[in-house]
Amino acid sequence: MSPDSFADLLSIYMRRIRASASGVATEIGLSREAVNNWRNGVSVPNPRSRDKLVACTRYLRLTESEANRLLSAAGFAPEFPLQAESTGAQPFAAFQDKVFAQLAQAVPYPISLLLSPAHWGQPPFRHELLQRARAQYAEGSVLHIQPPYSVSTVPAEYFAAIGRQCGLGDVASDYEFESALERRLLAGERIFCLVSRFEQGTPALRETLAGILRSLSEMHSGRLHLLLCGGEALADLKYRSGDLSLLNIAQVHHWPDPSLDDLTQLARHRWPEHSWTEPVVADLQALSGGHPALFEEGLQWLVDQGVGDGHASSAALRTHLTSSPRLWQTFLPLAQAPATRTRLQQLLQADDLGRARPYLQDDELRGLFWGNLIHVRGTGDAARLHWRCATIRDAGLMVLDACSNA
Structure with missing residues (x-):
């Protein structure tokens, strides 16, 4: 084996x-x-x-x-495409610079949320974020917490796991975790802590962890810098629940759509043996709408077909992307349920899906946004919601048609 x-x-x-x-x-x-x-x-x-x-x-x-x-x-496509660890020029470097700069300048609470939709990871490019943090805060002062997924984890095991992740030795309770972390802060150390998938676990344990981090942030002003990462569930905790003060005082960053330069770097990192030209990448960017999984599927198709030197806008490639299982997985629940099928049909026929807001109250729009099928164009009062690309709309119509004829 x-x-x-x-x-x-x-x-x-x-x-x-x-x-x-x-x-x-x-x-x-x-x-x-x-x-x-x-x-x-x-x-x-x-x-x-x-x-x-x-x-x-x-x-x-x-x-x-x-x-x-x-x-x-297991024979499945990756859940988080285009994120192989790499050296050299880094995609999204300017955005990451901004996140760290604003975190360092946040007063009195250096706490940020980094929200990302499906297929980017939580957080995206974790390796690069931690590397950047080590360069800014020093190697031993960078902690990474990923709370246990299981809802049956008891408090002692929950904080023992987090204590191990932070290198705090044997921790058997929330009090011991808080005390061990506070000792480092009392010694004058400035600590950066990346918390990925903060929303995992039971509400009670999550609230305890949030309370500890908020308390230490208040008591040791400017020394504990927190970057909490997640997706729809973390956004729900902030905007829908509203009862975790740690999240209420955090500044919010949304992972941006990739630029042409970002996608070109990602393509060259993923398939370094191919010379990806900007025109080819630009064609694929338009076809995929910058959706990371669709973009990578398109790259793989070009490699498999031996047409990496061009033809990224071919009808065959568009047909291939329209049949992407990832798109169908997101659309099917909406298309199969009678209560949402008509609503989805209306949305697929619209060019403008409405005003973008910090939190979308509309269940269907919120699901499509966090599913990475729609995105925001414009800024401020001019920010509006749109489908990422025609390919995604075509896939939605195909799913509706399949469900209607089932």
């Missing part, structure tokens, strides 16, 4: 956090036998179980690159 086989990788990642087959099965909604069959190489996830495997990657606290590796070993 090769080192990159699905069974081997799953076993490695499960052993790393001492996860049992029954524990994984309970969290992702499968039988213990099914998980054991995966781990023993008897079977691999079938296409209908992709969401279960994605849930498994979260429960096992895998990084974006590890999650992609496990999905690839």
Whole structure:
């Protein structure tokens, strides 16, 4: 069995956090036998179980690159495309500079939220963000917290896991975690803490963690810099719940759409053996609307077809992208439910989807936004919601047609 086989990788990642087959099965909604069959190489996830495997990657606290590796070993497309660790010129460098500059200047609470839609990761380019933080704050002063995914984790285990992630030694309670972190702040250390997937776990544990971080931020002004990363669930906690003061005082950043230069760098990082020209990348940017998974699918199609030197606007490529499983996965729930089918049809026929707001109250628009199918054009009072591209609208119409004829 090769080192990159699905069974081997799953076993490695499960052993790393001492996860049992029954524990994984309970969290992702499968039988213990099914998980054991995966781990023993008897079977691999079938296409209908992709969401279960994605849930498994979260429960096992895998990084974006590890999650992609496990999905690839199971025969699935990556969940977080275009984010291989790389050297040289970095995409989104200017945006990351702005996030860190504003965090350093935030007074009295250096706390920021970094929100990203589907297929960018939470946070996107985690490796690059942590590298940048180490350069700015020093190697030992950069912490990365990813709360346990399981809703059955007891408080002692929850904070023990977070304590290990922070290098704080043996921590057996929320009090011990807070005390250990405060000792470092009392010593005059300036600490940067990236918290990814803050929304995971139970509300009670999340509230306790938020309270500790808010309290330490108040008591040690300017020394604890927090960057909390997530997607729709984190935005819901801030705007819909409104009861976590840590989030209420945080400044908000949304991961931006990639520029042509960003996409060109990403293409060259992903397939360095190909000389991707800007005209080809620009054609694919228009076809994909900058949607990261669609863009990568288009790149892969060009590589497979041997047409990396051009033809990115061909009808065959557009047809290929319109049939992308990722688009269908997002549209199908809306198209299959009678209550939302008519609404989706109306939205697909509209060129302008309405005014962009910090939080979208409309359930369908909010789902499409966080699904990365619609985006914001313009700024301030002129900011409006639009479909990313015609390819995505065509896919939506195809899904509606398929559901109507089912």
